[in-house]
Amino acid sequence: MNSIKRFVILTLTTTLGVASLNAMADKRIAAASNQTWKAECGSCHVAYPPSLLPADSWHVLMSGLDKHFGVDASVDAKTAAEIDSFLQRNAGRNRGTSAKPILRITETAWFRHEHDEVGASVWKNPKVKTASNCAACHTGAEQGNYSERGIRLPR
Ligand code: HEC
Ligand code: HEC
Structure with missing residues (x-):
């Protein structure tokens, strides 16, 4: 393998590696829409x-x-x-x-794990009503955005 080829392959794998790490870091949900x-x-x-x-x-x-x-x-x-x-x-x-x-969704192991630090009193808040009411805590839920930055627990 010549050195240019090796350079290209190295750069590609590095870029792809970083991209997938970023995607994992903010656990972004695919914003598919129809x-x-x-x-x-x-x-x-x-x-x-x-x-x-x-x-x-x-x-x-x-x-x-x-x-x-x-x-x-x-x-x-x-x-x-x-x-x-x-x-x-x-x-x-x-x-x-x-x-x-x-x-x-709210009965999946994934959901329970993701929300295991949310206290019982939060779930019982009348503004939440049900765990299915994502938008009560995820301010971007209407737009399919569940990132941590958009979370506001109702008081
Ligand atoms: C007429 C109102 C209505 C429409 C329209 C509707 N839903 Fe629902 N959906 C509900 C209700 C009520 C619940 C139960 C919510 C609860 O338990 O708090 C629910 C729950 C759900 C849940 C489970 C949420 C959870 O707890 O994880 C899914 C998934 C879901 N709906 C998907 C859909 C899909 C897909 C469509 C479109 C084809 C749809 N719904 C249209 C009323 C509706
Ligand atoms: C009572 C408030 C509340 C409700 C209702 C709620 N969540 Fe959450 N959610 C949270 C909190 C708080 C976290 C952060 C948990 C932590 O990291 O400690 C979270 C985390 C998440 C995450 C991970 C975000 C990240 O970047 O780490 C996703 C995805 C998510 N919720 C989706 C949903 C969906 C989908 C629904 C509705 C079916 C929902 N949530 C309902 C409070 C809520």
Whole structure:
């Protein structure tokens, strides 16, 4: 291998290495978006980032929108197909071990771990109501931003 080639390869691996380290450092959530999804799935609660559940979970959720956590969130077949395909494409890894797909982000081991320092009194604050209410503490949740800098616990 000549020295120029070696230099190029070294520079490339260094740059890529730094980029992935940065991505890990601020645990950025992929900001995938789709207008239909945002309108339909962001009207009752924030449009939850697709990367926070695996593809299986989204598929089961999309197949039962008429019985969605006690409400009817159904959409026409064409809209459902578009949203399902968007969610499938941007879904997260399947980290679960159980056979049944988890339907709540807030019930994943990842979520519990990420929030294990949030005290019981914070969860019980009437301004929070439920852990599903991401926007109560994450001021950028509407825009899909969950970075630590945007966290404000309600008083
Ligand atoms: C008519 C209102 C409504 C619409 C529209 C709606 N949802 Fe929901 N969704 C709810 C309610 C109510 C809950 C339960 C919230 C709670 O337990 O506090 C929920 C919960 C969820 C949860 C679980 C949150 C958690 O606890 O981790 C997911 C995931 C979810 N919805 C996805 C979607 C998707 C995807 C769409 C669009 C296809 C959608 N929702 C549209 C009302 C709605
Ligand atoms: C009661 C307030 C509260 C609610 C509700 C809440 N979070 Fe959090 N979240 C926090 C706090 C506080 C942290 C920081 C925890 C720590 O690092 O000690 C955090 C951390 C995170 C992180 C990691 C941020 C980082 O850069 O380290 C993500 C991602 C996240 N939350 C997503 C969500 C999602 C998605 C929802 C809704 C399904 C949600 N949170 C609901 C308070 C909340």
